[in-house]
Amino acid sequence: MTEQTSTPETPRRIVVAGGGPAAHRFADAMHARGLDGWHVTVLTEEAHLPYDRVALSKALTDSAVDLTLGAASMWDHESLNLQTGERVVKIDTSAKSVETAAGNTYEYDELVVATGSDAARLPLPGAERVHVYRTLEDVWAINKSIAELTEKLGRKINAVTIGGGLLGLESAAGTEQLGATPVVINGAPWLMNTQLDEGAGQALGRLIEAKGFQVHGGVFPSEILADDDGQVTGVLMADGRTIPADIVIVAIGVRPRDELFRAAEGEEALFDLGPRGGVVINDYCATQVPGVWAIGEVANFGGMCLGLVAPANTMAEIVADRLHGGEATFPGFDTATKLKLSGVDVASFGDAFAKTEHALEIVYADPARGVYQKIVTTDDAKTLLGGIFVGDAAPYTSLRPLLGRELPAEPGAYLTAAGGGDAPETELPDDATLCSCNNVTAGSIRDAINGCGACDGNAPVQELGELKGCTRAGTQCGSCVPMLKKLLETELTKSGVEVSKALCEHIELSRQELFDAIRVLELTSFEEIMAKYGTGAGCDICKPTIANILASQNSNYVLDAGRGTLQDTNDRALANMQKDGTYSVVPRIAGGEITPKKLGVIAAVAEKYNLYTKITGGQRIDMFGARLEQLPEIWKELVDAGFESGQAYGKSLRTVKSCVGSTWCRFGVQDSVAMAIQLELRYRGLRSPHKLKMGVSGCARECAEARGKDVGVIATADGWNLYVGGNGGATPAHAQLLAKDLDDETLIKYIDRYFMYYIRTADRLQRTARWQEELDGGIKHVEDVVVHDTLGIAEDLEAAMAKHVDTYIDEWADTLKDPERLRRFRSFVNAPDQKDDSITFVPDERGQMRPATAEEKGKVLIGASIPVRPSTPELPSTPELLHENEV
Numbered sequence: 001m002t003e004q005t006s007t008p009e010t011p012r013r014i015v016v017a018g019g020g021p022a023a024h025r026f027a028d029a030m031h032a033r034g035l036d037g038w039h040v041t042v043l044t045e046e047a048h049l050p051y052d053r054v055a056l057s058k059a060l061t062d063s064a065v066d067l068t069l070g071a072a073s074m075w076d077h078e079s080l081n082l083q084t085g086e087r088v089v090k091i092d093t094s095a096k097s098v099e100t101a102a103g104n105t106y107e108y109d110e111l112v113v114a115t116g117s118d119a120a121r122l123p124l125p126g127a128e129r130v131h132v133y134r135t136l137e138d139v140w141a142i143n144k145s146i147a148e149l150t151e152k153l154g155r156k157i158n159a160v161t162i163g164g165g166l167l168g169l170e171s172a173a174g175t176e177q178l179g180a181t182p183v184v185i186n187g188a189p190w191l192m193n194t195q196l197d198e199g200a201g202q203a204l205g206r207l208i209e210a211k212g213f214q215v216h217g218g219v220f221p222s223e224i225l226a227d228d229d230g231q232v233t234g235v236l237m238a239d240g241r242t243i244p245a246d247i248v249i250v251a252i253g254v255r256p257r258d259e260l261f262r263a264a265e266g267e268e269a270l271f272d273l274g275p276r277g278g279v280v281i282n283d284y285c286a287t288q289v290p291g292v293w294a295i296g297e298v299a300n301f302g303g304m305c306l307g308l309v310a311p312a313n314t315m316a317e318i319v320a321d322r323l324h325g326g327e328a329t330f331p332g333f334d335t336a337t338k339l340k341l342s343g344v345d346v347a348s349f350g351d352a353f354a355k356t357e358h359a360l361e362i363v364y365a366d367p368a369r370g371v372y373q374k375i376v377t378t379d380d381a382k383t384l385l386g387g388i389f390v391g392d393a394a395p396y397t398s399l400r401p402l403l404g405r406e407l408p409a410e411p412g413a414y415l416t417a418a419g420g421g422d423a424p425e426t427e428l429p430d431d432a433t434l435c436s437c438n439n440v441t442a443g444s445i446r447d448a449i450n451g452c453g454a455c456d457g458n459a460p461v462q463e464l465g466e467l468k469g470c471t472r473a474g475t476q477c478g479s480c481v482p483m484l485k486k487l488l489e490t491e492l493t494k495s496g497v498e499v500s501k502a503l504c505e506h507i508e509l510s511r512q513e514l515f516d517a518i519r520v521l522e523l524t525s526f527e528e529i530m531a532k533y534g535t536g537a538g539c540d541i542c543k544p545t546i547a548n549i550l551a552s553q554n555s556n557y558v559l560d561a562g563r564g565t566l567q568d569t570n571d572r573a574l575a576n577m578q579k580d581g582t583y584s585v586v587p588r589i590a591g592g593e594i595t596p597k598k599l600g601v602i603a604a605v606a607e608k609y610n611l612y613t614k615i616t617g618g619q620r621i622d623m624f625g626a627r628l629e630q631l632p633e634i635w636k637e638l639v640d641a642g643f644e645s646g647q648a649y650g651k652s653l654r655t656v657k658s659c660v661g662s663t664w665c666r667f668g669v670q671d672s673v674a675m676a677i678q679l680e681l682r683y684r685g686l687r688s689p690h691k692l693k694m695g696v697s698g699c700a701r702e703c704a705e706a707r708g709k710d711v712g713v714i715a716t717a718d719g720w721n722l723y724v725g726g727n728g729g730a731t732p733a734h735a736q737l738l739a740k741d742l743d744d745e746t747l748i749k750y751i752d753r754y755f756m757y758y759i760r761t762a763d764r765l766q767r768t769a770r771w772q773e774e775l776d777g778g779i780k781h782v783e784d785v786v787v788h789d790t791l792g793i794a795e796d797l798e799a800a801m802a803k804h805v806d807t808y809i810d811e812w813a814d815t816l817k818d819p820e821r822l823r824r825f826r827s828f829v830n831a832p833d834q835k836d837d838s839i840t841f842v843p844d845e846r847g848q849m850r851p852a853t854a855e856e857k858g859k860v861l862i863g864a865s866i867p868v869r870p871s872t873p874e875l876p877s878t879p880e881l882l883h884e885n886e887v
Contacts, residue, residue, distance in 0.1 A: 011039040011079065014323070015098055015106050017088040017260065018114035019044020021053055022296030022312040024069045026112055027080060029320035035079035038323075041106055042080075043098070045087030048136060049075070054309055054476060060139040060174035062721070062737055064700045064707070064714065067136070088115070091260050093270060093289050110291050112319055113261075113279070117254035117297040117307060122162065126224030129232050130162075133171045133251040142171075142249060146178045147717075149246050156181055157246035160235055162221055164191040166337060167251040169344075172213060175249070177740070182213045183243060185235065189218040195337050195348040196388055199365050203372035203390040207344050210370065216243060224248055256298045256305045261287075274300035283329040284322055285315045293319045306333050309476055310436040317439065336400055336436060338393070347396040350386025350403045351376050359385055364415040366391075373418075375399070375411045382406050392417040397483040398424075401432040401442065428487065435473035435480045442487060444471055449491040464488060464774060485774070503764060504541040507534045511689065511764045515549050519760075524550065526566055544568050545764050548651055551687035552759050553800075555807035557814050559821065570649035572824070574811055575631055578624060580851035581839055585611070585623040585634050587643035588684065591658045591676030591696070592619030601641040605634055610841070612848045618655030618693065620646055625849065627839060629826050635812045644810040647685060651765075653692045656680035657705065661698030661715070670715030672698035675744070679713070682748065685808045686755065689762040689771075693727070707735045710768040711751055716740065720747045724754055724782060725772035733769035736779045739787055752801040753786045753794055760797075 014030070016023045023042055030040055044050065051067035058065045075082045090099040097107045119132035131142050149157045159175035161168050164186025172182040184191070190201025191208065205215055216237070223236040225245075234242045256278040261271040270289055272280040278300030285293050295315035297307050311333050321328040336349035354361050358379040365372045371391035377384055384402050389395065395414040407414075409424040428434060430443030448470045451460035461467045464485050468474045474481040501510035507530075509517065514533065523529050526546055530538060538546075547566035551558050558571065570576050575583035587602070602621050606613045609630055611623040626634055635645075648654060656679045659665065661672030676696040686692065695706030696713045706712030712723035718741040726735030739750055762771040775781045784790040815821045841849040842856055 011037050012109040013107060014038060014040045014110045014112060015108035016040065016042040016112045016114055017091075017098060018042075018116055018296070018298075019046060019050050019082070019084070020114060020116045020296065021050060021069060021309060022116065022316050023112075023114040024050035025313045025316035026114065026295060026320055027082075028070055028074065029317050030323070031074055031077060031080065033320055033324050035077065039079050040081065042082045043086040043088050043100060043106065044082070044084055045101075046135065046137075047084050049082070049084075051136065052476070053134075056133070056136070056139055057170040057174050058737075059136055060133075060143060060171070061177045061740075063140050063143050064702050066707075066734060088260060091292070093292065096291065108291070110323060111293065113287075113292065113294045113298060114296045114312075114316075115257040115260065115298045117256050117305070119250070120253045120255050122221070122250055122252065124221060124223055126226055126232075127250075129224050129226055129230065130248040130250045133167055133249055134254070139174070142175070142247070143178060145247055146175060146180050150179060153246065158183055158244050159247050159249065160185060160243060160245040161249045161251055162235070163251040163253070164188065164215070164217065165194060165251070165253065166192065167253075169208070171249050171251045175247075176212065179741075180247070183245065184208070184213055184215045185219075185221055185237075185243065186215065186217045187220040191215065191217070192346070192348075195335075195352060196346075196390065197353055197374070199363065200346075200348075200372045200374065200388045200390045203365065203367060203370045204344070204346055206367065206370040207391060211344070254297060254307045256300070258298055261294075274303060274305065276305070278305035281315075281330075284327075285319050285330060286322075295319055301330060302332065304333060306335065308333070308335065308337070310336075310439070313437060313476075314439050338396070345389065345391055345393040347389045347393040347400075348387070349396070349400050350384070352386045352388045354385070356385055360411075362411040362415065364418045366417065371417045373415045375414055377407070377411050381411055384411075397480060400436070400480075401428050401434050401483065405429070405432065427490075428483075434483055434487065435471075435476075437476035437480075438472040440471050440473040445473060445484065445487055446491055449488060462488075462492060464770075481773075482776075503545060504539055506530070506536045506538055507542050509533055511545060511549075512761045514546075515552070515760055518546075518549055519553055524554070526550075526563065538566075541764070544571070547571070548687050548689070555685065555804060555809055557809070557821075558811060559815075559824070573628060573631065574645065574649060574815065575626070576649045578851070582625045582627055582851070583631060584648065585626050585631070585638070586616075586620055586646040586648035587638050588646040588680070589620045590680040590684075591656055591673050593658075593673055593677060598641060598643070601638065601643070605637050608637075609634055610849060612850060616655075617657075619657050620648075620655060622648070625841060625851075632816060632822050632825050636816055639810075639813050639816060644684075645812040647811070650687060651690055652685060652687045653680070653683045653694070656683075656694040656696060657709070658696045659698050659703035661696075665698060667701055668698035668715070669717050670698055670720065672696040672704065672713075672715060675713060675720070675747075676704075679748075679751070682805055683751075683755065685811070686759075686804055688755070688759045690765055690767045692755070692768070708732070709735060711735070711754065713747065719743050722747060722750055725769045725779070727767045727769045729767070733773075735769075736772070738779065738783055749798065750786050753797045754782070756797040756800050757782075757785055757793075 016026060019042055027040055027042055030038060049072055050069045052069050055067050059067055087101045088098045089101050097105050099105050119134035121127060132138050146159060157180045159180035160183040161172040162185045164184050168184060172184050176182040190198055191204045193201055196204060209215055220238045221235045222238045224232060225234040225236055226232050232245055232248055234244050235248060236242050258273060258277050258279050261273060261279040263269040271287055274280055278298055279287055279294045281287055281294050281299045281301055285295055285299065287294055296312040297305055299315060315330060318328040318330055338347045351359060354376045360377050360379050360381055361374055363374045369391060373392065374388045376386040384399060384405060384407050387399055394416050399414060413424050428442035430441060432442045434440055434442045434445055448461045448467055461470055467488055474484045502508045503511055503514060507514060517533060518529060529546055543566040547563050573583055575585060577583055606623050609626060611625045614622045616622050656676040658672045658676030662668035662670055663673060679694055693709045694711045695704040695709040697704040697706045698715045700714060702714060706714050707723050708726050708728055710727060712726055712735045714721045720742045721740045722738045722742060723735035724738045727733055758768055758771060772778060772782060840852040842852045844850040
């Protein structure tokens, strides 16, 4: 163990050679444990921040996707220094320094080598013309080549991938999504032969071929063929066949980048290397040279180097622990794998090949359906040793944490494809690893749920998203998320927290169930709904929820027929209340496009009523400081000028942000402004469980930040790519690709379906990101429903949206037509003409006004002095003024 002698005054210098996931995890682990007395310099040869190689297939099909690991702000820490474009080429152990290809020298007290691996290459004639599948640059080059070749040749190209393992199949699937014909060449007789036995490999082959892939197995390539111009034309096989090809990708595995540890000719070797490469490490990741550590794919432990994220993360944590005085050791490799290929369910873990002496294999196979399930146990059929699942991997999430433990049921009960129903309920012991990527045990999850110190403040965690952020479980490959959710619900139930779908104490139905009941029975009033499904008078949960559901299903004026008393403060006032009791006014500016004349109207109104003006992040103009009784006057001027409500106060569509698109921008490939305006005018006024935001970018440069929105649209040369489920906030999420290269009609059809499905099935106040995350199947389920209509409801969803579009009314224009509705907009119900003198403003330092502080006014702000009353009070008998908000 390395002795720690660092102090804040004389920090010890750690140099990390390499900038991949292992290096990032080490820096993150040091940061989490505290950097007092340490200074960490990470040297990466790539130009990017460390990114997630596990998700590299996403970047193949979407060059704009952000795979950056963790928060970029971590690198702002004064004791963390990330140097991009710096490739370490030499270690001088005597001087304790490293040298980079740029000629720079970095001295260290501790050196952590995380150089990873390189893509293995084939020593074939013509191999210089192939692509490899390893880095962002690699997959971007493949994406670009497929696009250029398709355009040049004027047809669907043949994309040949050599390699039938995990990377090879993911690569082939990516080429298929890019519009090419996917062809897989595999030297072994069956696919994924490293992880699957023959029965499973054959089942996988049937599934792959059913998706339109061509698979050539059991024979090796011997030459890459090309024409006189150097354009690839095919792959010559060892058996004499020629497989037509326009692009060839090699994904046959990786080789550890251990050149830093290899002795130059004539020099004494300081480091031991494995027979197949990689520097040998001990059980706490130290090499033979004191002060030099190795983690990730370059490290050889037990004669093995593995390109998997779980052992790399574990090694990084161990070294960070050791440098902080701990005694952590490396337990060995977790070789579990799960194929990330839409429509193909494959998983393998543990002793999948039953190599353990006297191991027992329990198998169910249905070759016709491409289904294969195998569980490997000890000879008494009790202890789980491993398993393979193809075509139906549902039991994988329950079984994987039980590896090496006694099964709670007969092994055959887990062969769900045999028709025995769902896998048995599994109670995980505390020391069982639930998330192997981040080495998170079930006990740690329970600690977080029960508030036993796993998170800051020791507060219990009761939401899936919060649990993931707190423990890191489910944040990498995601295969453990179903089990994580199940454990969360189980623990909440045990602790007396009822895991109920009830909307509130007055309504036992979930929001989704209530929505469907109201829709089917065509209920139109709060009283009808409560009489049939509720008890009592309702509360501040069910009242606005019912008002929202009613507004989602018809476009009647939201404050009529008693619905006004159900609404939140903002909806009652059709404006956002600010902290001083005033309101903001936000007219709709569809797509951010506005004429100079309309800009003049806004300027005139803001000056007339002395309103603070601010351009919002959604490309609108917000005017602050309007008193309640001023709202109708302001809106009359705006409506007369052609404006309508921007509905910034509602759980509804807020904005559709756009760039200037092809109309002006030299990079634009589609008219993003026109599309944004069309979408905003289509979905304006659409009430939903939470606010909705959209973005439309005219090219892949993504200036409208569409992937940070609930629905994002990004232009391509062939149409539009549709992304769904993004949001900002405390737990931001990138939107995920739902469909690509859509024409205008199909794009709008899919958005109609997506929004309506979300509105009908999401929980109260649930953003699209969390809703999508918690759906069984996630984005795949959304794709099945929205794109493939597997539930058979697409026509109904489209009809519901068409009804909304046809019956939309502007709430403020409607309000101004009715004197009775205007009675709502007065500060005091018993003195209609009285102004609220407690609202005062002072000039700010930037030439506008702002609310006066309590000290400046000499009394408490109005927003803090308004009492909240559970029921409508009787009018006072004294001349005291009664605020409209009190009624």
